[in-house]
Amino acid sequence: MATSSLGSSPGDARREAVSPRPKGRENARNTLCRNIGIYGHCRFQDDTCLYYHPPDQLKSGKPNSGQPYTNSARLNVDSPSFKPLQPTSNGLSAARSTISPKSANAAPFTPKTNPATLQPPSSTFSAPAQQSWQPHYQDFVPGGYETGQGMSHTDQHNATNMINTYDAFALGSNMGISNPQAQPTINPYAQDQTALANAYYQTAHTFAQPAQYHNYAPLGPHRDNLLQYQRTAHDLFIPDKLREDLQKKAEASWQTLPNSTLPATVDHYHSLVPLDTTNIRSTTIFGYVTWTYKAMSSKDAKWYTLRRLEGYKLTNEKAIQSHRPWKRIDNGNIVTVHEAFTTRDFGDSSLIVVTGYHPNSKTMSETYITTSTTQRFPGRQAALQPIPEPVLWSYIVQFACALKTIHMHGLAVRALYPSKVLITSKNRIRINGHAILDIVKYDAAVPLEDQQQEDLIQFGYLILSITSNTQLPSNSPASIQKAFDHISRVYAPKVKDVVDWLLNPQLTDGAGTSSGKSIDGLLGYISAEMANTLDSQLHASDILTSTLMGELENGRLVRLMAKLGLINERPEYEHNNRWSETGERYQLGLFRDYVFHAVDEQGKPVTDLGHIVTCLNKLDAGSAETVQLVSRDEQNVFVVSYKDLKKGIEASFNELSRGRGR
Numbered sequence: 001m002a003t004s005s006l007g008s009s010p011g012d013a014r015r016e017a018v019s020p021r022p023k024g025r026e027n028a029r030n031t032l033c034r035n036i037g038i039y040g041h042c043r044f045q046d047d048t049c050l051y052y053h054p055p056d057q058l059k060s061g062k063p064n065s066g067q068p069y070t071n072s073a074r075l076n077v078d079s080p081s082f083k084p085l086q087p088t089s090n091g092l093s094a095a096r097s098t099i100s101p102k103s104a105n106a107a108p109f110t111p112k113t114n115p116a117t118l119q120p121p122s123s124t125f126s127a128p129a130q131q132s133w134q135p136h137y138q139d140f141v142p143g144g145y146e147t148g149q150g151m152s153h154t155d156q157h158n159a160t161n162m163i164n165t166y167d168a169f170a171l172g173s174n175m176g177i178s179n180p181q182a183q184p185t186i187n188p189y190a191q192d193q194t195a196l197a198n199a200y201y202q203t204a205h206t207f208a209q210p211a212q213y214h215n216y217a218p219l220g221p222h223r224d225n226l227l228q229y230q231r232t233a234h235d236l237f238i239p240d241k242l243r244e245d246l247q248k249k250a251e252a253s254w255q256t257l258p259n260s261t262l263p264a265t266v267d268h269y270h271s272l273v274p275l276d277t278t279n280i281r282s283t284t285i286f287g288y289v290t291w292t293y294k295a296m297s298s299k300d301a302k303w304y305t306l307r308r309l310e311g312y313k314l315t316n317e318k319a320i321q322s323h324r325p326w327k328r329i330d331n332g333n334i335v336t337v338h339e340a341f342t343t344r345d346f347g348d349s350s351l352i353v354v355t356g357y358h359p360n361s362k363t364m365s366e367t368y369i370t371t372s373t374t375q376r377f378p379g380r381q382a383a384l385q386p387i388p389e390p391v392l393w394s395y396i397v398q399f400a401c402a403l404k405t406i407h408m409h410g411l412a413v414r415a416l417y418p419s420k421v422l423i424t425s426k427n428r429i430r431i432n433g434h435a436i437l438d439i440v441k442y443d444a445a446v447p448l449e450d451q452q453q454e455d456l457i458q459f460g461y462l463i464l465s466i467t468s469n470t471q472l473p474s475n476s477p478a479s480i481q482k483a484f485d486h487i488s489r490v491y492a493p494k495v496k497d498v499v500d501w502l503l504n505p506q507l508t509d510g511a512g513t514s515s516g517k518s519i520d521g522l523l524g525y526i527s528a529e530m531a532n533t534l535d536s537q538l539h540a541s542d543i544l545t546s547t548l549m550g551e552l553e554n555g556r557l558v559r560l561m562a563k564l565g566l567i568n569e570r571p572e573y574e575h576n577n578r579w580s581e582t583g584e585r586y587q588l589g590l591f592r593d594y595v596f597h598a599v600d601e602q603g604k605p606v607t608d609l610g611h612i613v614t615c616l617n618k619l620d621a622g623s624a625e626t627v628q629l630v631s632r633d634e635q636n637v638f639v640v641s642y643k644d645l646k647k648g649i650e651a652s653f654n655e656l657s658r659g660r661g662r
């Protein structure tokens, strides 16, 4: 930048004191520096570089005679202005063509992961659009160690055992791997992060702050202050609660467990992460200690849930086949069963049942019976909210529909307990304990009809359990009576009638023949509630559809802005008749100014999102409406329709895509 034309000012005096200005022709831009042999932004006088270059940069190896450059870290009026480098004949910029020999010899980048195995990205990724965004869960990486990705299982195991300081993170005992030295652990992936924070926050400097959801908090003015036709920016985007929910699901899906002591692969599943958040291991339901893991399949790179029954030995080949009829079941209230196999990957003989993965879901038991408070402080019952009656009816209807599908296919759930029902999103349940007892109890041939009758009884107890916040059936008849009293007190009589009907033993005639109580009878009885549930589902679906519409618009507008950004101001095409500033591109540049750089009467920037969205919508629609575009020097005025601007964008973008701009 030529400085001679600047008038003297106190600032000039300061600059002189730092770096005395030489006399003669000065040149600070893209001149070949003979000292270092490249075009640089050095400071020149009569083509002599005045900068101080360290000896290792110099072509000759001798220090240059120029004055030491004492003020290089600061930007001042002498700083060379930025100018993109000119393309060279081979299409590479000058900067690229002068890669130092050191860089040229650098080893090529090779991802650490095994390309044959599809790996999930680490959970420490950061969202591109918002720099302050952080995942809710952050992998803990002990100092000096990288994440476990790419390490063999043995390496990961050794690494974990070597670091005594971090024993608390060796999750072996919590994950079904017998590790006698491991301390009782708190699962870092527990939904309740308070316990984890209390335990580790002081020492673990890498502990992740929760995601910055407050960045999206709705700001005023609220709707009450606005006229009916006015909108706030938040009206244009996805509701905060929904976005947060979806983000949490995405974070839960991408969560990984570095330094894991779990097997690196189980059959074709890898990246196992335990889903059990408690240390309580019960064998009541399946007769075996069970573990639940999230894992990715290397066949299709999708997440699945592996339920492992520890110590299961297959005695009858046909038993494992009994999961197959479940693969045909396709119902929105039943978790899909994918496959079942036995494995020795865990160091014992285990049965693995692979089902669909529903990130960030909770069991009914976790939601309505065992809260995080009761897990952390056994014996202390947390204040649990009663289930509102419409929600309870919605649950009953969903269970009934799921049972209808299952019974219709000649199957039975056999494990309909609150801990085996997932709540996967708002008021949405999915039965999760099916198929396992068919394998485990294959030899104990119980007639299907009895199994289905048992389903209805378990269904009745399940309603009693979730409404009274107690695990039922229990050995104490008093608690069942208490639960009935509670239901009669809080809900409409019809709820109690339904539970009565479900819990009543199967009716038999005098000859001992069954009278055929079936799920169809229940469906008929609750048809009015089914209609209500259907209606509220349709409303929920309408809301989601309109949210999707909003996002759809956003997607369109982003694509449009991307095209505009690609076309406007392409300095590398300047030699080509200043491509981006001629023809229709000139108008597009002015349109960009009109949309984004508008100023009001006082010359203040207009930051009206509505103006931007309206203009871009009209552009996207190719409206016949005209817009007046004024050049920056106010010498040219164009009256042009959005339709013509749209044509201009398409033509210019196509030209760019074909590489014609050059």
Ligand SMILES: Nc1ncnc2c1ncn2[C@@H]1O[C@H](COP(=O)(O)OP(=O)(O)OP(=O)(O)O)[C@@H](O)[C@H]1O
Binding pocket: 275, 276, 277, 280, 281, 282, 285, 290, 291, 292, 305, 335, 355, 356, 357, 358, 359, 360, 361, 362, 363, 365, 366, 419, 420, 422, 432
């Ligand atoms: N298919 C699934 N998708 C996502 N999460 C699941 C899935 N199945 C289970 N989970 C999660 O795994 C955790 C453990 O599930 P599990 O069925 O073992 O319940 P549990 O309460 O541990 O029961 P139990 O005491 O009988 O072992 C729960 O938090 C549950 O939300």
